[in-house]
Amino acid sequence: MSAQENCDEMANSISETKNKRRKLVDIRHDNLQQIMSVAEQLFAQRGYSGTTISAIAQSANLPKANVLYYFKSKEALYKAVLEHMLVVWMKHMDEMTSDQHPRDALRNYIVQKIKQSKDSPNGSKIFAAEILHGAPFLREQLETQLKQQFESTCQVFRDWIAKQWMDPISPEHLLFLLWSSTQAYADFSLQSSVLMDKSKLDDSDYEAGIELITRLVLKGCGISQI
Amino acid sequence: MSAQENCDEMANSISETKNKRRKLVDIRHDNLQQIMSVAEQLFAQRGYSGTTISAIAQSANLPKANVLYYFKSKEALYKAVLEHMLVVWMKHMDEMTSDQHPRDALRNYIVQKIKQSKDSPNGSKIFAAEILHGAPFLREQLETQLKQQFESTCQVFRDWIAKQWMDPISPEHLLFLLWSSTQAYADFSLQSSVLMDKSKLDDSDYEAGIELITRLVLKGCGISQI
DNA sequence: CCATGGTTTAACCGATCGGTCAATAGATTT
DNA sequence: AAATCTATTGACCGATCGGTTAAACCATGG
Numbered sequence: 001m002s003a004q005e006n007c008d009e010m011a012n013s014i015s016e017t018k019n020k021r022r023k024l025v026d027i028r029h030d031n032l033q034q035i036m037s038v039a040e041q042l043f044a045q046r047g048y049s050g051t052t053i054s055a056i057a058q059s060a061n062l063p064k065a066n067v068l069y070y071f072k073s074k075e076a077l078y079k080a081v082l083e084h085m086l087v088v089w090m091k092h093m094d095e096m097t098s099d100q101h102p103r104d105a106l107r108n109y110i111v112q113k114i115k116q117s118k119d120s121p122n123g124s125k126i127f128a129a130e131i132l133h134g135a136p137f138l139r140e141q142l143e144t145q146l147k148q149q150f151e152s153t154c155q156v157f158r159d160w161i162a163k164q165w166m167d168p169i170s171p172e173h174l175l176f177l178l179w180s181s182t183q184a185y186a187d188f189s190l191q192s193s194v195l196m197d198k199s200k201l202d203d204s205d206y207e208a209g210i211e212l213i214t215r216l217v218l219k220g221c222g223i224s225q226i
Numbered sequence: 227m228s229a230q231e232n233c234d235e236m237a238n239s240i241s242e243t244k245n246k247r248r249k250l251v252d253i254r255h256d257n258l259q260q261i262m263s264v265a266e267q268l269f270a271q272r273g274y275s276g277t278t279i280s281a282i283a284q285s286a287n288l289p290k291a292n293v294l295y296y297f298k299s300k301e302a303l304y305k306a307v308l309e310h311m312l313v314v315w316m317k318h319m320d321e322m323t324s325d326q327h328p329r330d331a332l333r334n335y336i337v338q339k340i341k342q343s344k345d346s347p348n349g350s351k352i353f354a355a356e357i358l359h360g361a362p363f364l365r366e367q368l369e370t371q372l373k374q375q376f377e378s379t380c381q382v383f384r385d386w387i388a389k390q391w392m393d394p395i396s397p398e399h400l401l402f403l404l405w406s407s408t409q410a411y412a413d414f415s416l417q418s419s420v421l422m423d424k425s426k427l428d429d430s431d432y433e434a435g436i437e438l439i440t441r442l443v444l445k446g447c448g449i450s451q452i
Numbered sequence: 453c454c455a456t457g458g459t460t461t462a463a464c465c466g467a468t469c470g471g472t473c474a475a476t477a478g479a480t481t482t
Numbered sequence: 483a484a485a486t487c488t489a490t491t492g493a494c495c496g497a498t499c500g501g502t503t504a505a506a507c508c509a510t511g512g
Contacts, residue, residue: 022479023479023480024478024479024480024487024488024489027479027488027489028488028489031489044359045359045360046275046359047273047274047275047276047355047359048273048275048276049272049273049274049275049276050273050274050275050276050359052468052469052470053469053470053471054468054469054470062490062491063490063491063492064470064471064491065471065472065473065490065491065492065493066489066490066491068470068471068472069488069489069490069491070489072471073470073471074469074470074471125358125359128358128413129273129355129358129359131413131414131416131417132351132354132355132358132413133270133271133272133273133276133351133355134271134416135416135417139420142417142420142421143420146421147420147421150421151421169438169441170434170437170438172421172422172434173434173435173438173439174438176407176410176411176414176418176435177407177410177438177439177442179410179414180406180407180409180410180413180414181402181403181406181407183406184402184403184405184406185402187354187357187358187406188357188402188405188406190357190360190361191357191361191368192402194365194368194369194373195368195372195373195376195377195398196398208396208398208399209399209402211396212395212396212399212400212403212446213399213403215395215446216403216442216443216445216446216447217442217446218446219442219445219446219448220438220441220442220443220445220446221442222445248509249509249510250457250458250459250508250509250510253458253459253509254458254459257459278498278499278500279499279500279501280498280499280500288460288461289460289461289462290461290500290501291460291461291462291463291501291502291503292459292460292461294500294501294502295458295459295460295461298501299500299501300499300500300501
């Protein structure tokens with residue numbers, strides 16, 4: 001009983017600080033989480049081939065064989081990380097709807113996307129690297145999920161144009177610019193700071209990025225900023 | 227003499243179609259070129275760690291040991307490719323000067339940069355991947371060459387602002403947007419075509435990209451487009 | 453034509469990779 | 483408490499990696 005009380009329903013992040021008696025379901029959950037977390041970090045830093053299972057295991061404080069117990073192969077682990085990131089990456093796109101005014105919708109999208117680049121740069125980097133190398137592990141999802149999201153967002157832009165809420169610009173290329181310019185704050189984060197004489201980008205830098213992108217997009221699309 | 231005449235000064239790309247009698251200087255030049263060319267392609271497709279010397283050798287139709295005769299290590303070859311790309315990548319930036327009108331200078335920069343993304347996407351991808359992973363092999367050059375170029379270009383923007391040729395926007399973040407939005411047409415080239423239902427992007431797509439970025443930048447910075 | 457030196461190449465090497473396996477330890481169910 | 487399931491782990495394996503070596507090959511200058 002005295003051991004049981006520590007175990008029952010304490011929702012610790014690691015579910016149990018010391019290794020007294022942990023439920024199997026918690027062990028599984030924690031280890032999966034831990035492995036995917038460090039895998040995300042390492043894949044972002046060194047790419048797929050540059051990351052070894054040993055390195056992941058070491059960072060996660062687990063023996064290598066234990067990592068392969070939870071993920072049957074390196075590829076499976078990488079795909080798990082990737083697919084998780086795809087969801088996160090697409091998340092804010094469907095928040096833009098035809099009935100919203102583009103002024104608010106676009107501004108909000110840019111804010112959310114830059115915040116994402118700031119808060120989870122690793123995931124963003126993995127995703128970008130995957131695209132860059134021709135999406136060998138993600139081709140299928142791109143051709144279905146992302147393509148669908150892409151087309152529906154382009155349709156929103158077309159609706160705004162039809163309502164004359166914005167000038168008739170190419171929806172596809174506008175979306176490319178939104179993706180790339182916001183993504184840059186994740187990809188270039190390390191180097192931006194070098195160029196700007198800082199150890200790392202601070203809040204005001206991300207604010208300035210938001211402001212500039214928003215300004216260019218809204219003015220460029222002929223959308224009143226107020 | 228009949229063999230000599232084919233050899234002397236024919237500036238063929240491969241300097242000699244058949245392997246009759248080639249000057250040592252030509253052999254060296256051709257092999258270096260060939261190796262770096264296929265290395266660029268493979269590094270872009272599979273990243274640094276994902277590319278093997280064997281694969282490079284095979285693509286270049288040379289034995290592996292021969293590749294290592296010209297480049298003492300994989301890292302040396304990669305750095306050679308990278309440094310060559312850095313020069314190309316920075317090339318068009320110093321064509322923008324304070325006395326030019328931003329309307330012409332910015333438009334020209336965007337055109338050149340997109341053309342570069344279109345004509346040599348592999349080099350652009352390698353460069354982007356290197357930045358993405360924290361520039362482990364390029365840190366020094368970034369901190370010197372690129373930083374210098376970055377600052378001088380920002381100064382050009384500031385001069386334009388002082389002359390009231392454009393609105394007072396952040397030069398640093400404008401440059402980030404120019405880099406990322408044009409670079410995207412190299413990085414996303416494969417996926418863009420998937421999203422737009424094509425086998426590959428055609429000239430009109432790059433034209434549309436140029437037009438959109440130019441429009442957004444010029445209007446967003448308060449620069450008259452005519 | 454010969455000596456020199458740049459070029460080519462197969463064979464080889466230690467290290468490390470992703471992945472397997474079997475033995476064990478611990479949790480859960482009955 | 484016994485039986486069953488899940489989790490942990492060290493030892494191991496074949497494949498492949500980047501890189502070395504030494505011998506043959508061949509263009510070049512005298």
